[in-house]
Amino acid sequence: MDFPSVSLGPPIAKRLSRLDVQIEANRCLNCYDAPCTRACPTAIDVPRFIGRIATGDLAGSARTIMDANPVGASCARVCPTDQLCEGACVYNADENPIRIGDLQRFATDWAIRENAVLFTAGPPTGKRVAVIGSGPAGLAAARELARAGHAVTIFERDPAPGGLDTYGIVPFRLPAEIALWEAEQVRALGVEIRTGVAVGRDVEPATLLAEYDAVMIAIGMGAVPRLGIEGEDAAGVWDALDFIRVAKCGGDVGTLGERVAVIGGGNTAIDAATCSRRLALRQAQGDTSVTMYYRRGAERMTAYDFEIEFAQVEGVEFRTFVVPKRILVENGRVAGLELLATDPAGSARPLAGTECVVAADTVILAIGQQRHVALLDAFGVMHDVNGIATVDETMRTNVPRVYAAGDCTFQPGGIDAMVVEAAQRGKVAARNIDLLLRTEPR
């Protein structure tokens, strides 16, 4: 499908030069039971894909990556590699790990450029599986199910597939065309991707249960919750995900004004902040200041350190130990923020009588994401009080033949909600659905 190609300035990931690729690929030691592979949630055989780059077998390299990780091209750009593969590389003893992510990008870029056909569908089993959601978890599951020979239909609410990879991750980190290429790889295996179809609205859960041999729920998370404070409906107040989505799709976010206030301290807040900095630059509003307001100390921010550093480099300012009490509105538009200081011990409890006002023309809320509780309920899938679906280690829910994976299953404090983890759980779900369909014929 046509998707506007928006970059919003130079990409974060550096493209390795051909010389660097050769040096890096040859520097890899080809470790045995390699720690980098152990640290990759999808267990990409890192020394193998790097070795294949070194010998010029780029098809084999790309296949090694994409075999283990159906969204390996996106992951090459968005994975927090210093927490994962690169953080485990034996060269950390010299603080000089192999640039695994950049090499992965080199190999997958080759596959994209060459239009390489990496996988084929398995011999048809006659079984049908419905996958709800085409984010990393849904795509990974669909790809594996198709390779196992099952007929897969993906139901996707959005006009384009890819989930947050396509709509949610800022374009200078992950251009939409990468995620769309990955979706296309899955479609090419015979998977039907029905975009613009929301399950629960356009298709009933009962219909899916009746027409498919198994159902896989990979619906991610929902919108950013409301703060529940005065002034939230004013023009210039944004849900961070909507904001990034409009920007990434080339839409108009309107004038940002001189001061952008981002509420939150996670990766989404960082993305919204850097995105607004770059948008302001593009709107020739170079003097627009962007400030992140966070309710605890900087060390408690859930954003990765490298993300925070990146935001600092991009000129984002930080203000900690504050919560918004009220959004000030003038003529229907945001005019400022009334803040309360919080407990300096870090409990985030607001302290009465500490009100202060800062000017703001745009307010972006990035305080977490809601859950698609209604859809889980419609399937009868058990979930906790927060709306997080309950699954066992095979990704099975309490409902027979219904599985769930990805962000809609991740507990806070458990598995980090990230692309590579969602992809891995999608794979696990697919493997177990396949097992079910082969061993328990209906």
Next chain:
Amino acid sequence: MADLSIDLGGIRSPNPFWLASAPPTNSGYQVMRAFAAGWGGAVWKTLALEPIVNVTSRFAGQNIGSYRMAGMNNIELITDRPLDENLREIAECKAAYPDRAIIVSLMTECTRESWHELVRRCETVPVDGFELNFGCPHGMSERGQGAAVGQDPELVELITRWVKEAAHVPVIVKLTPNITDIRYTARAAAKGGADAISLINTLNSLMGVDLDTWLPIPHVDGKSSHGGFCGPSVKPIALNMVGACAKDAQVGIPISGIGGIADWRDAVEFMLMGSTSVQVCTAVMHHGFRIVADMIDGLNNYLDARGIASVREIVGKTVPRFVDWNDLNLDYKVVARIDPESCIRCNKCYIACEDAAHQCIDRPADPRLAPVVDEEHCVGCNLCQMVCPVVDCIEMVRVDAGDTVHTWREKLPSVP
């Protein structure tokens, strides 16, 4: 400052570093630059009565990982410039650098007159010695010259004698490694009266095949022929041959070591194995003449650190320890020991021992811990130490009492 000057069979030079007869010694311009950079001697690119015609292309490199030119192969022949032009330039170089050794490499057809004529013509200019090219493995060998001579001990002896009849300066015989046992041709050279031998010339080789065109590499208009291989990759072969000649009583003449020498450490090894001077080609083709400054510096510091006054003192010092397998002590035992502090947990030692040695490296269940050698079953083969990327992380430790010696020779006295 140690004394680096040497005397190889009567040829003196201020240091042991000579350029081998090869493209770096093609012309007076180059040899002047080399001497200015500090080279102690130069063996001029092989001369003949008539110049030959060379082909394009000529060379190919062996790249291993990021390392370029671990070896190189060539199908170049000897000089393609007229003899008189070369001789005039030799005279100019000698006049400009009288303290350096200029040795002229020679090759001609297999007749007494031809060799006498070539020697006579070359001695019209001041040369310090001759080197007889009995080694060129390609092209010239098809014309009955080069390695075709060097592979036949009788011809080696005969031609050496012819040259010695005519020459007034020392004669070095350059040997080909493309032979089963190099001692036979070395002995023949000595018998023919050679003042020294130099080895090795290049090894028969084919560098590669182009994966896209299926043409051999390098190719000349779509075809190739075997060439001569040299560079760092050939060093172990050259060192073994130098050692074999050095310890052979029937050879008994000085040696100029050649083959894969790229820095001062290689040079020291060749000298310890019996070389008086060393010759270099590929390393210069890779990096230029300036490397000699580092060779001189490194050798100097090495000798000074050990209080060795002259480089001549180290020549051949390792040769007595280069013996037959039958004389090795079967009671000697070392085992590998891993330093968990410097280990980076790559597990290369583990998989090497597991798949290719003696299955005696254990991995703790916790992958954060270093592998451990089961010393009782370790045979001390060194493989783990070789694959370990961390210098000095795996040490080979002696574990026998060190007070007994038993050799295969005494076990089986019938073995010659």
